Amino acid sequence: MLQSLFKKDLVYISDKNTQEEIFEEIYNILLERGLVTEEFKEAIIEREKNFPTGLDLSPVGNGLPNVAIPHTETEYCKSKLVVVVKLNNSIVFNNMIEPDKELKVNYLFFIINDEKTKQSNVLSRLMSFITEKEKIEHLDKLNSESDIYEFLIKNI
Amino acid sequence: MIKILAACGAGINSSHQIKTAIENEMKKRKYDVSVDTIVVKDITQEIMNKYDIFTPISKMKFSFKIDIPVVEAGPILYRIPAMADPVYDELENIIRDLNK
Numbered sequence: 294m295l296q297s298l299f300k301k302d303l304v305y306i307s308d309k310n311t312q313e314e315i316f317e318e319i320y321n322i323l324l325e326r327g328l329v330t331e332e333f334k335e336a337i338i339e340r341e342k343n344f345p346t347g348l349d350l351s352p353v354g355n356g357l358p359n360v361a362i363p364h365t366e367t368e369y370c371k372s373k374l375v376v377v378v379k380l381n382n383s384i385v386f387n388n389m390i391e392p393d394k395e396l397k398v399n400y401l402f403f404i405i406n407d408e409k410t411k412q413s414n415v416l417s418r419l420m421s422f423i424t425e426k427e428k429i430e431h432l433d434k435l436n437s438e439s440d441i442y443e444f445l446i447k448n449i
Numbered sequence: 450m451i452k453i454l455a456a457c458g459a460g461i462n463s464s465h466q467i468k469t470a471i472e473n474e475m476k477k478r479k480y481d482v483s484v485d486t487i488v489v490k491d492i493t494q495e496i497m498n499k500y501d502i503f504t505p506i507s508k509m510k511f512s513f514k515i516d517i518p519v520v521e522a523g524p525i526l527y528r529i530p531a532m533a534d535p536v537y538d539e540l541e542n543i544i545r546d547l548n549k
Binding site for chain 1 (some may be wrong): 521527
């Protein structure tokens, strides 16, 4: 179940202003808990540079905040979970399906996955949540980490 | 049988999503297609030449020239018809032109 991939203590509201800063912040938390390898930070930065993960939500609805789904290869992950970050200051990411285009992102769903063999359906479940206009609008009204967590586990 | 190669950067199986979506939709449209998935860094010219159509998640650069039709399939991931249908339509046009 996708619900079990969200952890109450892995939902954050962050004031960080750049990709580098937010990746560093999340990496430090995950490394300390043994959820990723030491190489994870470099790997996710490199990966985002080569294969960006920003998703433009304007095709879903006008005025929706954009999201990104940063992730890297399974070898740098030691767990299977999703880290959710609401950014108080939007951060520029490149568009996953049009890498030359930049977009301002307000929500991050880090996909941490160490399962090499099994085809994971995390992406498809996340995408069906992200592309529901009403759910993103509701998510965007929530201002505490615990409210965001409760909403996600009930609606994903 | 039309052979399609779907590619993504790996990690969360975008190419697998693209494969499933294309196979389902083309079956609905009565075309016989089979889609294989691959990680971008593993693609060689030799592999590419075994396929009829290449469907990467986004525009990608390679060190060699691609001789088969390319359809960027990323919009399929949105799972909304307004985004996905133009990709399917383009694929259908190419499949018809291939006339296999």
